[in-house]
Amino acid sequence: MKLLLHICCAPCAVAVADTLISKPGMVLEGVFYNPNIHPAEEFQKRMDTVKIMAGDLDLPVAFFDDNKLDYWKSSLKTDKALRCRTCYSLRLENTAKFARENNFDAFTTSLLISPYQDHELIKSMGYSIANKYGLDFYYEDFRELYRKGREISRARNYYMQKYCGCFYSYSESDHPKKPIYNFEQAFEKNL
Numbered sequence: 502m503k504l505l506l507h508i509c510c511a512p513c514a515v516a517v518a519d520t521l522i523s524k525p526g527m528v529l530e531g532v533f534y535n536p537n538i539h540p541a542e543e544f545q546k547r548m549d550t551v552k553i554m555a556g557d558l559d560l561p562v563a564f565f566d567d568n569k570l571d572y573w574k575s576s577l578k579t580d581k582a583l584r585c586r587t588c589y590s591l592r593l594e595n596t597a598k599f600a601r602e603n604n605f606d607a608f609t610t611s612l613l614i615s616p617y618q619d620h621e622l623i624k625s626m627g628y629s630i631a632n633k634y635g636l637d638f639y640y641e642d643f644r645e646l647y648r649k650g651r652e653i654s655r656a657r658n659y660y661m662q663k664y665c666g667c668f669y670s671y672s673e674s675d676h677p678k679k680p681i682y683n684f685e686q687a688f689e690k691n692l
């Protein structure tokens with residue numbers, strides 16, 4: 502099977518990719534498409550870490566550096582359920598489009614590892630988007646790999662983010678090590 506893995510970040514993707522690569526008959530590639538990560542400085546840190554991870558795993562990965570901060574600011578409301586639904590759909594839809602254009606049989610996403618995301622929604626959206634693009638959605642409950650992914654990431658010194666990605670989630674995170682970002686400035690420059 503030629504499978505495309507949507508990579509949300511290295512700490513989520515590393516154990517998933519590692520597991521998938523080892524399956525017999527699996528040809529795995531990745532795509533980094535996450536226009537939900539703001540500001541640009543944070544986006545860069547996460548993308549750079551995925552590049553390191555891709556090198557470590559010898560995994561071919563396509564990178565998209567779309568930003569869409571203005572879209573997030575103007576179109577996505579503070580209602581979390583609605584906002585996250587739009588966010589998943591945007592990322593899975595672009596992954597499916599890329600998969601179809603590049604002759605993959607199926608796609609999946611490292612979002613399925615996270616106990617903090619709406620797992621069932623991602624799963625049902627994955628199947629429905631795959632169907633729309635004439636592809637298969639590869640579903641596996643990767644949540645049991647979550648701890649392993651964190652351990653590998655710590656051991657390899659990967660950057661581990663302290664909030665989900667969008668500026669709403671930045672405000673919602675009370676992580677003591679959250680980086681200090683000036684979102685007013687980011688909005689002015691749309692970065």
Ligand code: SF4
Pocket residue numbers: 537538584585586588589665666667668669670
């Ligand atoms: S909280 Fe996370 S999943 Fe939800 S919109 Fe923000 S970045 Fe996307």
